[in-house]
Amino acid sequence: MTGSTVATPVLELADLHASLSDPLLDTMNFLNEIANRFPDAISFAPGRPYDQPFDAAVVAGYLQRYERHLEQDRGLSHQQAGSLLFQYGRTKGQIHDLVATTIGNDDGIEASPEAVLVTVGAQEGMLLVLRALIRDQRDVLLVGSPCYLGITGAARLLDAPVEVVPEGDAGLDPEAVRERVHRLRAAGRRPRLLYLIPDFANPSGIRMPLVTRERLLRMAAEEELLLLEDNPYGFFARDDTDLPVLKRLDRDRRVIYLGTFAKTCFPGARVGYVVADQLVRAASGPDRLLADELAKLKSMTTVNTSPLSQAAIGGMLLAHRCRLRESNQDRIAAYRDRLERLVAALERHFPAGTRDRSGVGWRVPDGGFFLVMQVPFDADEAALARSAREHRVLWTPMSYFYPTGGGRRQLRLSASYLPVDQIDEGVRRLAGLVRALAPG
Numbered sequence: 001m002t003g004s005t006v007a008t009p010v011l012e013l014a015d016l017h018a019s020l021s022d023p024l025l026d027t028m029n030f031l032n033e034i035a036n037r038f039p040d041a042i043s044f045a046p047g048r049p050y051d052q053p054f055d056a057a058v059v060a061g062y063l064q065r066y067e068r069h070l071e072q073d074r075g076l077s078h079q080q081a082g083s084l085l086f087q088y089g090r091t092k093g094q095i096h097d098l099v100a101t102t103i104g105n106d107d108g109i110e111a112s113p114e115a116v117l118v119t120v121g122a123q124e125g126m127l128l129v130l131r132a133l134i135r136d137q138r139d140v141l142l143v144g145s146p147c148y149l150g151i152t153g154a155a156r157l158l159d160a161p162v163e164v165v166p167e168g169d170a171g172l173d174p175e176a177v178r179e180r181v182h183r184l185r186a187a188g189r190r191p192r193l194l195y196l197i198p199d200f201a202n203p204s205g206i207r208m209p210l211v212t213r214e215r216l217l218r219m220a221a222e223e224e225l226l227l228l229e230d231n232p233y234g235f236f237a238r239d240d241t242d243l244p245v246l247k248r249l250d251r252d253r254r255v256i257y258l259g260t261f262a263k264t265c266f267p268g269a270r271v272g273y274v275v276a277d278q279l280v281r282a283a284s285g286p287d288r289l290l291a292d293e294l295a296k297l298k299s300m301t302t303v304n305t306s307p308l309s310q311a312a313i314g315g316m317l318l319a320h321r322c323r324l325r326e327s328n329q330d331r332i333a334a335y336r337d338r339l340e341r342l343v344a345a346l347e348r349h350f351p352a353g354t355r356d357r358s359g360v361g362w363r364v365p366d367g368g369f370f371l372v373m374q375v376p377f378d379a380d381e382a383a384l385a386r387s388a389r390e391h392r393v394l395w396t397p398m399s400y401f402y403p404t405g406g407g408r409r410q411l412r413l414s415a416s417y418l419p420v421d422q423i424d425e426g427v428r429r430l431a432g433l434v435r436a437l438a439p440g
Helices: 023-037 056-073 078-086 096-107 121-133 149-157 174-186 210-223 290-299 307-319 329-349 352-358 381-391 420-437
Strands: 116-119 139-145 162-166 190-196 226-230 255-260 272-275 370-374 410-414
Touching (some): 056 307, 078 307, 116 121, 121 226, 174 210, 329 370, 381 420
Parallel strands (some): 139 162
Antiparallel strands (some): 116 272, 370 410
16 A cells, blocks of 8 residues: 555553663663763762773683683583583583682682572672562562662562661661561561672672671571672772671571672673572472572573683683682772772861861771762752763762662762772862852
8 A cells, every 4th residue: 555654653651661660770871871971070980890901812811721621621622612612501601610619719608519600790690589589579678778779670670579678887787687577577578588798888888797797697597588698899808807708607508699700800701600509499309409490590581691701701710720819919909099099089178177067978988899978968860960060070879779768968989990090180079069069
């Protein structure tokens, strides 16, 4: 038929998944958009690893190192090794043994390679764990407040119910978690999982003391609660104080452990892992590991983590004898230096005598990438836009990290990605913003 027109379909947002209307999912897009609009702004917003000199030949060397491992150590033919690198791979991953060795060397975690699932970054691990453990709307994920956006975003995508427990100066209080568990059970709900970052949490920067870790594990055992421990920043303390990760202290298989090579190797590989050694009992047949159940879900999503990415990370692990803490000494020093420079700049541009009366303050973290700052104005998107436009400095509103509201007059700063010569200038610009927006 000539001259006829066919209406272009228009999808109604109200008819799509409710998460697409959630402001939470717009957060990262807004931050990226404002950074792109003001490329000359000094940005304390991203919690990214700093850019090391890029050399593709180094990555090629890691691929070759892993290929030699397959042929010389595992006895594969050249053709078999090539198939592992270039074909679809094992769903649970092919560097699981190297991961298990590495976390044993670095963090004292005793894990069978079969309990390790290699994922497309830690974010996929969160999605898989939530999908497996949150059976229906009766089941609940517990999180701290403030909380990392990745876990609350994953829960939103999966329609997983979330309950918050306020975070204190030492992180999550085990008794506050217990009280929330009891309240939920009294209401007929089933608290299944508590997500936390014990070491230098994103966004608060808090490191949980050893005594709190031990109390938390006892509480989890008594309340039959699982813990989802996320550890992207554990290497990056301000000093050499070493605290055991929860999984190292775990004697009851209460802890599901999330890891990533984004901060300790390079983020472009997009390789993470889950240690899920919990047993799953079916009505018939032998018990299985939770890692095997997660692999079923992965087979229907990403199928497998890129073998080439795994090979690059695997070669890197082999090159450093599966000891990333030793090989990361330069990174550790770099992040310590950036954090110290950030704190020094804050003290210089916000002198001690003026902070209290101006409504400015901060808690110096024990390590990691993040510092939370109190300010005398609403640190919202309008303030951030003005900060970018008039003062050429970016930061992240803390309100993004409070699932039920909060952080209205707080912002998150990170110097992890900044060249060191921009840190002081960035804080000087921030001080100008504070003076401009402070009441009176």
